[in-house]
Amino acid sequence: MSDPTNRIDRHFAGLRASGKRAFVAYICAGDPTLDATIDVVLALEKAGVDIVELGVPFSDPLADGVVNQMAADRALKAGATFPKVLEMIRTLRTKSQIPLVLFTYLNPIYTYGYERFHTDAVAAGVDGVLVLDLPPEEALQNAELKPAPELAHIQLIAPTSPPERIELIAKNAEGFVYYVSRLGVTGAQVEIATGIAEQVAVIKQSTEVPVCVGFGVSNPEQAATVASMADGVVVGSAIVKLIEKNGAAPDLAAQVEAFVKPLVAAVKALS
Numbered sequence: 001m002s003d004p005t006n007r008i009d010r011h012f013a014g015l016r017a018s019g020k021r022a023f024v025a026y027i028c029a030g031d032p033t034l035d036a037t038i039d040v041v042l043a044l045e046k047a048g049v050d051i052v053e054l055g056v057p058f059s060d061p062l063a064d065g066v067v068n069q070m071a072a073d074r075a076l077k078a079g080a081t082f083p084k085v086l087e088m089i090r091t092l093r094t095k096s097q098i099p100l101v102l103f104t105y106l107n108p109i110y111t112y113g114y115e116r117f118h119t120d121a122v123a124a125g126v127d128g129v130l131v132l133d134l135p136p137e138e139a140l141q142n143a144e145l146k147p148a149p150e151l152a153h154i155q156l157i158a159p160t161s162p163p164e165r166i167e168l169i170a171k172n173a174e175g176f177v178y179y180v181s182r183l184g185v186t187g188a189q190v191e192i193a194t195g196i197a198e199q200v201a202v203i204k205q206s207t208e209v210p211v212c213v214g215f216g217v218s219n220p221e222q223a224a225t226v227a228s229m230a231d232g233v234v235v236g237s238a239i240v241k242l243i244e245k246n247g248a249a250p251d252l253a254a255q256v257e258a259f260v261k262p263l264v265a266a267v268k269a270l271s
């Protein structure tokens with residue numbers, strides 16, 4: 001169900017009306033610092049990014065490749081904690097209304113407390129949550145594991161997800177469905193995965209919710225190719241790598257903006 005009060009749903013409704021695809025960017029909150037994350041998100045927004053995925057830094061990020069692992073490590077070493085990430089989002093919300101999705105493993109939410117998490121995330125201005133290591137069956141059977149109604153519960157589908165599971169996930173989808181285009185962990189790849197268009201078509205048989213595809217996209221050409229097969233494309237590690245290289249530069253935000261602009265432009269050029 002589309003919720004007009006949720007920034008993700010509202011944003012996709014606008015994109016749909018204008019026939020445009022979404023560009024979704026992933027960064028790790030607190031890398032290199034929480035203050036820098038605010039500037040980087042504002043730079044992403046200026047570059048035309050539609051939705052920002054904010055990773056909650058975690059010590060055992062099992063689905064993340066080395067670039068994202070190192071980003072989480074930098075953020076943790078710089079002092080990022082789950083409460084501090086929420087505090088940063090509260091500050092960010094005084095400057096931006098860009099749709100925000102928290103990417104997290106279950107452990108930080110468990111430690112913080114489910115109810116407290118739901119209340120505080122909504123109050124901070126988070127629009128959606130993707131709990132990376134939470135299987136859909138668990139989320140559906142345990143009410144406390146489902147985000148609050150105001151938070152879209154975003155879920156992953158993998159190339160190996162069997163049809164029954166795709167149907168289960170897609171039927172309960174909120175915000176958007178995230179199709180990870182390949183097995184393994186996050187990270188830039190030379191070649192785009194095969195079978196994306198086919199899997200997106202299967203997912204779309206069970207849901208009206210937009211489908212975004214990510215994993216391994218790092219340049220404008222790949223972004224356009226992948227986006228042309230779905231409602232949106234996600235780029236993570238390529239941006240995180242740029243932050244890794246230029247974290248200490250005074251013009252980090254400007255560099256992020258310059259890097260992301262052509263990626264966004266390639267996606268927005270599609271009709």
Ligand SMILES: O=P(O)(O)OC[C@@H](O)[C@@H](O)c1c[nH]c2ccccc12
Pocket residue numbers: 026053055063064068103132156180185186187188214215216217234235236237238
């Ligand atoms: O890094 P890539 O290959 O561009 O893929 C996006 C990815 O980083 C981001 O969406 C993400 C970060 N952590 C994840 C864990 C699982 C699935 C996806 C993610």
